[in-house]
Amino acid sequence: MRDLQSLCLLGAAVGITMIATSSMAMAAPCTSLGGPPVVFIENGDTQETLVKRLGSKLANSATPVRLVYKNKRTCDLALDLYTPNPIINDALAIKYIPTATEDPLWTPLSVTPTCEADDGGNPIGLGIGATFLSSCTNLPATRPADLAEIKGPVQSYGFIVPASSSQIALTAQEGYFAYGFAQGTGMATPWLDQALRFSRGPTASTALTCAAAIGLKGSQLKGTVPAGNTSTEVLNFVATSGSPDVTIGVMGTEVYDGARNLVKLLAFKGFGQRFAYYPDTSATAFDKKNVRDGHYLPWAPTPYLTRVDGTGKAVDPNVQRVIDLVLGARVDADVNGLDQVIASGLVPECAMGVQREFDGGNLSLFSPPASCACYFEAKSPQGKTSCATCTSGTCATGTCRRGYCEVK
Amino acid sequence: MNAKNLMGVVLGGLVIASSVLYIACDSSDSAVKEPTLAPDSGRLADGAPIPVPDAGLLPDGALPDGAPGDCFLNPKTHFEIINACTDAVRITKNPTLPLLLTDGGLPPLP
Numbered sequence: 157m158r159d160l161q162s163l164c165l166l167g168a169a170v171g172i173t174m175i176a177t178s179s180m181a182m183a184a185p186c187t188s189l190g191g192p193p194v195v196f197i198e199n200g201d202t203q204e205t206l207v208k209r210l211g212s213k214l215a216n217s218a219t220p221v222r223l224v225y226k227n228k229r230t231c232d233l234a235l236d237l238y239t240p241n242p243i244i245n246d247a248l249a250i251k252y253i254p255t256a257t258e259d260p261l262w263t264p265l266s267v268t269p270t271c272e273a274d275d276g277g278n279p280i281g282l283g284i285g286a287t288f289l290s291s292c293t294n295l296p297a298t299r300p301a302d303l304a305e306i307k308g309p310v311q312s313y314g315f316i317v318p319a320s321s322s323q324i325a326l327t328a329q330e331g332y333f334a335y336g337f338a339q340g341t342g343m344a345t346p347w348l349d350q351a352l353r354f355s356r357g358p359t360a361s362t363a364l365t366c367a368a369a370i371g372l373k374g375s376q377l378k379g380t381v382p383a384g385n386t387s388t389e390v391l392n393f394v395a396t397s398g399s400p401d402v403t404i405g406v407m408g409t410e411v412y413d414g415a416r417n418l419v420k421l422l423a424f425k426g427f428g429q430r431f432a433y434y435p436d437t438s439a440t441a442f443d444k445k446n447v448r449d450g451h452y453l454p455w456a457p458t459p460y461l462t463r464v465d466g467t468g469k470a471v472d473p474n475v476q477r478v479i480d481l482v483l484g485a486r487v488d489a490d491v492n493g494l495d496q497v498i499a500s501g502l503v504p505e506c507a508m509g510v511q512r513e514f515d516g517g518n519l520s521l522f523s524p525p526a527s528c529a530c531y532f533e534a535k536s537p538q539g540k541t542s543c544a545t546c547t548s549g550t551c552a553t554g555t556c557r558r559g560y561c562e563v564k
Numbered sequence: 565m566n567a568k569n570l571m572g573v574v575l576g577g578l579v580i581a582s583s584v585l586y587i588a589c590d591s592s593d594s595a596v597k598e599p600t601l602a603p604d605s606g607r608l609a610d611g612a613p614i615p616v617p618d619a620g621l622l623p624d625g626a627l628p629d630g631a632p633g634d635c636f637l638n639p640k641t642h643f644e645i646i647n648a649c650t651d652a653v654r655i656t657k658n659p660t661l662p663l664l665l666t667d668g669g670l671p672p673l674p
Binding site: 326336521 | 639640646652670
């Protein structure tokens, strides 16, 4: 009986391997897909939502561009841009955004099709990290002169627990004792089982920023890193845990926003805070108000890395277009990058009221030169704003931008 | 208006003003109250100070800018920003952590 079971398992494994191999073999070269010009991107997996949303708009715009991307840990992708290394075929899939002609049913919520890099790889046009690169220990001290780092939208992170957990908040000190000590030796009840404290590897932005918020380095987290070291795995392990109260994990909040029915995010109380706060006004809101005004502390800007010419512009104009769209410096008739940033759960810098210089660093007040705080409030899910609408020029409380009366 | 009435008016005004400030700063429907203040303090494992207080709580637990209870109305420093008054949901949590040092600091990692 046992032999029969083993045989069945072996057969299943062989079958899965054959299917996986054949599907890999069937993937077309990314440069032979035809259609729009390609921008190769390596991005943190927290940024995949934005890449898919923006990529869908770009692929079907009047001047189409195809985004081909690979999810990779922030410090690893940054090293690829610094070195520079090409995007290559390995265990991490290369995916591409299809045009509506190629796949009329595809949406940013769909599984993304895969393609293969050319022999020897393809140059990476854009790297999108998801935390301060100063947290990466694998990078040279000096950034190459032709590599620009542009500060992108803000990404917030947090600690998730199963939906049925009774826990509602985490203090920075609890996090320090739970994740900083092996097994249960930190005595941070109820998170005493290291096997059920899920984490990410020390080159992942999620690990680095969450660690900094609890007084640790990414390499000091004593948790369980899933085999593939992905946000999706952490989400699945936490959501399906049979011991909900002792289970915890780290997560980008935009991943959490798409999985609120599966897990819940703990309110977070940083060092020196009187109370714990959610990233949003409440557990059910999506306004990122506490990220924007400094009450919620685990966050970092997303660095955009690209090779630039003597004028500081991206060597590839299609990369420059992507960056300008994301920053809101450009709006095409059929592509509004800022809308995609907001819909992806990120906070544009122009909607922030605070800033910091490094992971876990102190906050200071920030007044963006051209605010989009009202626009962000109106456009975020469940969006509402108390700001007045306007058409152009100056308005009662400042300057009219994007239809709302902003402070300036 | 005699002196007694004047005193009553002044006291009434103070009560109303205090109530307005308290409500602005402390939405009781979103806060879980605890009777005593237990401020976080201490230092990181490597001995460095926790990257916060550039302002501190007074001995009686009040905040130093004259805020009526537990938040800052016009935050400027990091400590004030993270403890600014807000209408957002806030949750009180002061867990018992046996390894916390007596001064509230963090012990070094093993």
